[in-house]
Amino acid sequence: MKESKFMERITPRTFKGTRDLLPVDMIRREELFDYVRRVYRRYGFLPLETPAVEYLDVLLGKYGTEGEKLLYRLDYKGGHVLALRYDLTVPLARVVAQHADLPKPFKRYQMQPVWRADSPQLRQGRYREFYQCDADIVGEEDRIADAEILAVIAELVDGLGMGTFHVRVNHRKILEGMVAAAGLPADAGPAVLRAIDKIDKVGEKGIESELEREGVPTEARRVLLDLLQHPSGGAAEIESLRDRLPDQPAIAEGCADLLRIWSCLDALGSGLEPYQFRLGLARGLDYYTGAVYEAFTDALPHMGSLAGGGRYDGLIAIFSGQDVAAVGATVGMDRILTALDQLGLNPPRSSVTEVMVLQWGEGSEPAALAMTGRLRRAGISTEIGYRSGKLGKQIGGVSKRGIPLVLFQGPEEAERGEWSLKVLSSGEQHTVAERDVETVVRRQIEAIAAEGSAR
Structure with missing residues (x-):
């Protein structure tokens, strides 16, 4: 290639925390998107997209002090x-307020990139530009909606085949009650x-140090750390916390909420094993008002949460002036792909083509073109070799x-009306x-797919 003498050469590079997604990455990513989309639609969620850019005042005041430091301002x-949008939840709240005629309950899913000026941690799948796949139910107070969100998270993570996982659950009212119990x-x-x-x-010692830096007195720190020792589990552990602090109405309210959700999950019939009540779960975003939850795989404890969410009944009122119930969750696409790679569960594929029809010898082009068309019309992903040449090289x-x-x-x-099919x-x-x-x-394609699944 001839070098231009009129233009200064620019070094090709990407901004730290972002990356190019080449075909080998995009094939797997699109397959995962398709999987998530199928699950969401099975629960009745409808697709939505929003702009990448929002007015700054739409986003401010929703993520807490630490979250707002990570906004990319323009x-x-x-x-x-x-x-640039920080998440997909606040834009959803704006949409619901701006389009008040949307029928309720409004069940939506959304799969788009978000941006945070965070420190990239590639081993944990943390980037500055990354995809979230959200599912939310707007306009429904009944805790069946919370149970549905928890169920869809569990089904998504379970279907990834990463082994044992847990969806940790807590409640903001319980956390408020802990603060009150500490005086x-x-x-x-x-x-x-x-x-x-x-x-x-950071562990308990790290928490104690941070609370001390925040000016929390010694006795209050002791009460909080003692409460964090409360055993994790299910309905029995929720009830025991309620009975342990009977004079804390916020804790009683939060426990009643969680017990209702547990009852709905049990009635759905998919099993309660993945769900784990855990007092140490808070989720840092300021807009949560009820149950909060995060999903983790036991195989990769360093990875952090693969999905998370909760109830945020007060958020939409900031835009509409009217209280609207809402609950939802987000699935971190990039973190899941990183986890699958580390577990060897998502082998790379460099092509989506199932069969290549080659030209071989003079005059072979018409037959190769005709066969390519036949296979495509039969629903088989097919390419044609553009030129004839030595068969082995092709x-x-x-x-x-x-x-x-x-x-x-x-x-x-x-002459015999036959073709040769080679399994590479x-x-x-x-x-x-x-x-x-x-x-x-088609039979060979199915055999190859079955062999891959067995591995």
């Missing part, structure tokens, strides 16, 4: 101050919640691209009558 002509004023709640939310990262090129099957026809086979993974080669090509190719 200066725009005319004095407008904008920001602290309500305005100390945000700092306490931020500290508790870091328990898996097959080697196809193999490098990750295409599993090669179909070709030499002059003698053309095993080297097996079959002679197939022209009338049977679609059937045999």
Whole structure:
């Protein structure tokens, strides 16, 4: 390639915490999107998209002090101050307020990128630009809605095949009651919640140090840390916490809420094993008002949560002036893909093509084109080799691209009305009558897929 003498060369690079998604990455990503979309639709969720850019005042005041530091702010002509969206929940709240005629309950799913000026941690699948896959139910107070969100999270994570997992559940009212039980004023709640939310990262000593830095007295720290020792579990552990602090109405309210959700989950019939009541779960975002939850895989404790969410009944009122019940969850697509890679459960695929039809020999083009068209009309992903050439060289090129099957026809086979089908993974080669090509190719594709599933 001739070098231009009129332009200064620019070094090709990407911003830290972002990356190019090449075909080998996008194939797996799109398959995961398709899986998540199928599950969400089975629960009746409808698709939604919102702009990447929101007015800054739409986003401010929703994520807490630490969250707002991570907003990417944009200066725009005319004095407008904008920001890239931080999550998909606040834009949903704006949409519901702006389009008040949406029928309720409004069940929506949304799969789009978000941006946070965070420190990238690639081992945990944490980037500055990443995809979230949200499902929310707006306009329904009944805790059946909470149970549905928890059930869809559990089904999604279970279907990924990562082994044992848990969906940890807590309640903001219970956390408020813990603050009160420690003798602290309500305005100390945000700092306490931020500290508790870091328990898996810094441990109890780290939490105590942070609470001390926030000015929490020694006795209050002791009460909070003692409460955090409350056993995790299910309905029995929720009831025992309620009975342990009978003079805390917020805790009684939160426990009653969780017991109702547990009852709904039990009635849904998918089993209660994944769900774990855990006092150490807080979720740091300020807009949560009820149950909160996060999903973790036991196989990768360092990974952090794969999904999380909760009830946020007060958020939409900020935009509409009217209280609207809402509950939902987000699934971290990039973190899940990182987890699957680390567990060896998501082997890369460099092609979506199932069979390559090669030209071989003079005059082979018309037959190759006709067969390519036939296979595509039969629903088989098919490419055609654009030029004739040495067969071995062509097959080697196809193999490098990750295409599993090669179909070709030499002059003698053309006279007999036959084709040769080669399975590149095993080297097996079959002679197939022209009338049977679609059937045999489809059978080989199914066999290759079954072999991959067995591995």
